[in-house]
Amino acid sequence: MSIIRFVNTDGLPAFLAYLSKDARVLAPVEKPADKKSVVFEEWTQGKPFTLEKATVPAKEAVLPQCETLLTYKRDKDPEDPSRVSLKLDDTPQAVPTVVFACRPCDARGYVTLDRPYLQGPMVDPYYKARREQLTVLTLTCPRGCSTCFCHWVGGGPSSPEGSDVLMTEVEGGIVLQGLTPRGDALLEGSGLEDGAARFPDAEAARKAAWATLNKAPDLKEAPAKVAARFTDVDFWEKETDRCLSCGACTYFCPTCYCFNITDEGDGYQKPGRRLRTWDNCMSPLFTREASGHNPRTAKALRMRNRVSHKFATYPENWGAFSCNGCGRCISNCPVCLDIRAIVLDAVNAE
Ligand code: SF4
Numbered sequence: 001m002s003i004i005r006f007v008n009t010d011g012l013p014a015f016l017a018y019l020s021k022d023a024r025v026l027a028p029v030e031k032p033a034d035k036k037s038v039v040f041e042e043w044t045q046g047k048p049f050t051l052e053k054a055t056v057p058a059k060e061a062v063l064p065q066c067e068t069l070l071t072y073k074r075d076k077d078p079e080d081p082s083r084v085s086l087k088l089d090d091t092p093q094a095v096p097t098v099v100f101a102c103r104p105c106d107a108r109g110y111v112t113l114d115r116p117y118l119q120g121p122m123v124d125p126y127y128k129a130r131r132e133q134l135t136v137l138t139l140t141c142p143r144g145c146s147t148c149f150c151h152w153v154g155g156g157p158s159s160p161e162g163s164d165v166l167m168t169e170v171e172g173g174i175v176l177q178g179l180t181p182r183g184d185a186l187l188e189g190s191g192l193e194d195g196a197a198r199f200p201d202a203e204a205a206r207k208a209a210w211a212t213l214n215k216a217p218d219l220k221e222a223p224a225k226v227a228a229r230f231t232d233v234d235f236w237e238k239e240t241d242r243c244l245s246c247g248a249c250t251y252f253c254p255t256c257y258c259f260n261i262t263d264e265g266d267g268y269q270k271p272g273r274r275l276r277t278w279d280n281c282m283s284p285l286f287t288r289e290a291s292g293h294n295p296r297t298a299k300a301l302r303m304r305n306r307v308s309h310k311f312a313t314y315p316e317n318w319g320a321f322s323c324n325g326c327g328r329c330i331s332n333c334p335v336c337l338d339i340r341a342i343v344l345d346a347v348n349a350e
């Protein structure tokens, strides 16, 4: 039986203060400049936060936009300058982190990232160090929205996958349900009141959220159908016509995980460092090779790669879609390209 707790709305800052005693807490914060963006930022005492769905996923918790993989310093032997010694530090930088009030699609995003970063032939030590110190407190969604389609791809507004604690808003506060030993331990030490009596309210709220969703199409055949379209360049050209190749769809995605690696500094005059930064497969530069040859010069070929990876190749490798239906690529696309329409066109094509 999992641990159930209840927190009054007024008690949330004190709960966040408890969470931040031993960890960095990333909470959704409204950007005052436009009031339209909600981003995850480190919470400190007194900082306003919101329970709105963030415009940007909390992917930074495990995969920062830019991180230093290693630093290096080279020294020439003054007696024999042809001899160079190299000092290198590649210790992963990770601190205990709590993600507070992400949504179920974001929490499932961590599971999607875990497979290639932790379960493949190579384990990424930097990702692993962060992931092992991550606790995820997910707020269930009160309703579906026009761009969300989590229930098409195996999730839902109260999906538990990837979460340590599932939180549901009820009248007067939030019911918190531990889902993992880590989540249970966190709730047990919180000093919050027992929430068992309010759990039926949480269950009712979750059920009501499911009832707001549209009917999901059957995507069982999607991996085979999308793969079957791979050589149909006309199909991809038609679907990609409006695309500007801006890359917003990948940068806002909780499950995109491509990166680039660059070195800065020569290591002699000043220490050098190797950086890993997010990259995006919708950019024409993404696949440009050192020779200048580029196998994906056309935007249709890049869209084919993006959609096929999420709905055909990744499922073939890992048995699940690498799209969690968060809808951010739809809401943030400047020309309103809709990945749902592309997948459905592929599924329904003769
Ligand atoms: S956000 Fe829209 S316009 Fe930009 S690359 Fe993605 S599909 Fe193309």
Ligand code: SF4
Binding pocket: 249, 252, 253, 254, 255, 256, 310, 322, 323, 324, 325, 326, 327, 328, 329, 330, 339
């Ligand atoms: S592809 Fe779009 S809808 Fe799917 S997880 Fe990424 S941003 Fe969300």
